[in-house]
Ligand SMILES: Nc1ncnc2c1ncn2[C@@H]1O[C@H](COP(=O)(O)OP(=O)(O)OP(=O)(O)O)[C@@H](O)[C@H]1O
């Protein structure tokens with residue numbers, strides 16, 4: 001199987017001189033096609049930082065990053081923006097929706113900047129919204145949604161472009177347990193069916209069952225990487 | 233367009249306020265320009281009209297561009313005629329007239345050859361056919377004069393008659409009376425019909441001539457000098473002062489507009505930096521975001537300036553008749569275009585800020 005995401009000897013330091021803190025220290029990681037991986041670990045252990053590096057939002061101080069076999073470290077800012085648009089779906093720790101776009105438009109805008117044909121974009125936005133149970137909210141502005149609904153819109157948005165790699169930072173933090181379970185199940189199913197890959201940061205141990213692998217991060221190092229047996 | 237329009241619709245109040253500011257500034261600029269043009273016209277129309285037919289004046293060097301003080305002697309006239317074929321004598325004299333009730337009106341007497349293309353068109357009545365007839369600018373009607381009316385001329389103390397009216401012929405805010413050759417001779421103190429019937433020339437009007445000829449003339453002329461008609465306008469009493477202060481106001485309004493708009497757009501952009509960061513993170517590139525901002529600026533400024541133009545013409549229509557106001561379409565187009573350019577320049581600082589925003593930083597670390 002080919003790897004969607006490869007991280008080699010990734011190191012990340014913030015600050016200068018004596019105030020320098022090492023957030024990530026020599027992380028090696030490989031996510032294969034069709035794999036759904038959970039990252040867990042204590043607060044401040046560098047999970048969000050790792051995810052930002054994986055999503056080409058942050059340049060690591062050290063190491064090599066391959067997305068879909070392409071070396072991201074050598075891309076210009078413009079190229080990495082295009083790479084994000086077409087290959088990566090982001091779900092941030094909080095929803096980060098655009099306040100002046102209705103739910104439906106949040107998704108259609110992604111279709112537009114990715115130059116999807118209008119009909120196809122509409123159809124896909126519809127599917128994604130239905131998948132997350134948001135059809136009845138599609139004309140709403142983010143300000144008029146509940147926290148959970150906002151998070152689901154963010155998930156639908158990340159899923160809009162059929163990204164090869166989905167990066168989710170605690171996507172279920174503001175969802176109730178059953179809704180969270182449902183959403184992650186949908187994500188897992190999509191990853192399997194469409195042969196994509198996903199990395200999800202979570203503290204919710206109940207969700208580990210749905211993942212192929214759970215990586216525990218501690219003080220910027222991968223503490224353990226356990227394989228779960230998933231019954232399909 | 234996608235982002236730009238949706239945001240305008242969502243944050244209506246905010247953008248209506250920006251639009252209102254642009255509207256007020258553009259209205260002020262257009263209105264003051266209209267006044268400047270109107271005053272210029274009221275002050276100098278008779279001379280400005282000559283620019284359509286001719287290019288240069290030969291004026292007395294010591295007159296400091298004031299036609300009323302200038303006199304070109306025979307010698308200089310001869311020199312000019314040796315170099316240029318098609319010259320015209322222009323006589324200018326300011327004075328007053330009195331009607332039967334002895335009420336006094338300031339006027340300016342002009343003499344030009346009635347057969348030359350400098351002579352204005354008759355809009356009412358007829359061309360003067362006798363010595364003591366004049367063609368008057370129609371603004372003299374405001375002082376109660378009509379075709380056929382008589383008045384007392386101050387230098388000759390003789391009675392003259394208005395044979396007809398012409399339009400848009402003013403000098404130094406007074407109506408111009410075009411006098412006959414005979415009338416002009418009497419007014420300049422020579423005796424018409426006698427041997428000494430040389431015409432007194434305040435200036436000579438020359439057509440377009442080469443740079444070389446201009447230089448030759450300036451070298452050879454005794455007291456006279458060649459100036460463009462445009463340059464001579466500043467010699468009309470009050471012209472430079474009026475135009476200078478009004479145009480300074482207009483320039484300052486433009487500078488103020490540029491700063492106000494830049495500040496407005498900048499504040500709005502700063503407030504939205506997080507959004508721009510998110511948009512970048514999900515894959516929108518800088519040129520797309522820049523386009524969204526520019527589309528908004530253009531929509532707001534074009535709409536507001538259009539309303540400003542409408543309001544200016546509306547107010548102009550409500551102005552009292554005597555108020556000099558003139559706003560040619562070309563002027564409006566120029567100012568409106570300039571205003572929109574200023575608005576776009578004002579948004580450049582914002583564009584720079586958007587270019588600089590870091591997708592990750594805007595998301596607030598990873599928290600918030
Ligand atoms: N821009 C930055 N400058 C300096 N330090 C930073 C920066 N971003 C993150 N850090 C530090 O890196 C460490 C890891 O942060 P990170 O957000 O990756 O943790 P996390 O594992 O996601 O925690 P949580 O579970 O609370 O979200 C923290 O100690 C944080 O203070």
Ligand SMILES: [Mg+2]
Pocket residue numbers: 047048049093169598
């Ligand atoms: Mg985090």
